[in-house]
Amino acid sequence: MNHSHVNGTRGLYALLILSALFAVKGAWASEELIFTEAQISALGIEVVNPAIADVAPGPSYPARVELPPGQEHVVTAGEGGVVEAVLASEGQTVAAGEPLLRLRSAGIAALEREYLQAREQAALARQQTERDEALYREGIIPERRVQESRSALAQAHTLSQGARQALEAAGLDAKDLHTLEQTGRVSSTQILRAPFTATVLEVMVRNGEQADPSTPLLRLGQTSTLWLEIRVPVEDLAGLSVGAGVQVLHATVLGRVILIGQQVEPADQSVAVRAEIHTGAESLRPGQLLQVSLLEPSGAHAFRLPASAVVHRGEGQYVFVQSPQGFRVEPVRVLSTSTGDVVVNGTLSTDDRVAVKGIAALKGAWLGIGGE
Structure with missing residues (x-):
């Protein structure tokens, strides 16, 4: 095969594409170069993603x-107790509900007992109220008895809710309370859990330490x-x-x-x-x-690109960023240069695709829009 003939054919094909592009320059929007995928391939245009520069410009x-x-939370020992085990370490990411620390607390056991008793009293008051309402409908008891039963039920419900809120304030979550209600078993062991997904910023206690009520135990942060x-x-x-x-x-x-x-x-x-x-x-x-x-002043960031990506027009510096239509012309400012690379300041992102080969064809098409 005659390689010189093939290369010459490819060069002629690229030249024809450029000629066609210049012929339809009126179809371009301002600073937008329209290229098809076939044209990009034929012209040998290659693109790369900008990399964030490891050294920023300026002072x-x-x-x-x-x-x-609002993104920091301190876990405390609501009722105090002895730290049996710290279950999370500094720097660890914990999910919502994940165990952080295990306490042995007589205060928690007392609160659980009070809550179970209050629930039982509320259940008895509800049964009494239902019986009295049935008897009243049958005309057996006066209305005053029903009103007294309803008042007693309301008081019992208030006491039950107050006991539940005391447990919540001490650190028991909905899962712990559900287990207590279903089993009726009082325990002096309390598991403190993460209230949300967070990073453990600081562990302030050790195993075996006595933690007084409201003592900070761990510090969490949503980072x-x-x-x-x-x-x-x-x-x-x-x-x-x-x-x-x-x-x-x-x-x-x-x-x-x-x-x-x-x-x-x-x-x-x-x-x-x-x-x-x-x-x-x-x-x-x-x-x-x-x-x-x-x-400043644009608020744009610094990115590293191959030096071949930057073109000059007058006193300006530009790169060609691939777009759905082809390429758009993006102004940049060269901050520094090194062997084969430049650091530029511009409104780019690491998701952009910047042309680094076939630049002559792109610049020729661009200059064909408005000349020098």
Whole structure:
């Protein structure tokens, strides 16, 4: 086979495709290049996903990872007792209802006994009320007797509900209460369970320790959403706005500024800036100290791409991002370059597919829209 003939045929085919594209340039929307899959393949266009750059641009600032309010829960010993076994460890993710700790508590046994007695009294009062209502309908007893029975039933029900609420406040969940009601067996052993899916942030007791009533035992946190509390010098606040991008240095962690404080810290003349992390929160821990960069003015993040992905037009820098119609032209700013790679700042995402080969064909089609 004559390879030069085949290569020449492919080159001619690509040239014909480009000619056709230039001929229909009026069909393109602004900065949108229309290509079919067959044309993309024939022109040898290849794409890659941008990678989050491991070093963000610009100056860095100290930050501390914080849990938003409402996402932290402290497990306490409601009635106190002796810690028989700690069933969860720091850093462990626990599901809702999963056992955290086992206590032996005389106070819990007393509350369970009171609840069972109150339930029994309520059941007896209900039976008495039903009998009296039947007798009243038959004209055997006066209405006053029925009213007294109903009042006694209401009081018994109130006492039963109060005893149940005392057990709930002490840490028994619906499953524990159902077991108690079905078996009627009083136990001094209490299993404390996770109220929701969370991470164990801190274990504050050890096996065998005496825990007084309301003593904190474990600290839980829902870490799916985390905040960064950033200290920014007053002179660096110019141009910073809510919505600006935040990037943790040497980590694939991204966020957005949600609050810029008004109070200046006299000691270092800094202002608190709060950001909410939306990518990479699972790699951080509340209380962790780190360094971050603020990305302004667009709030876009820094991404690493092969150097071949970036094209220049005038003083601007651009990449071609694959779209359902073909490719769209996306402006970027080159922050740094290294052998074969560039770090760019732009409104990209790691899900985008950026062209890295066949760039000449894309640029030619683009310039055909409006020329230089």
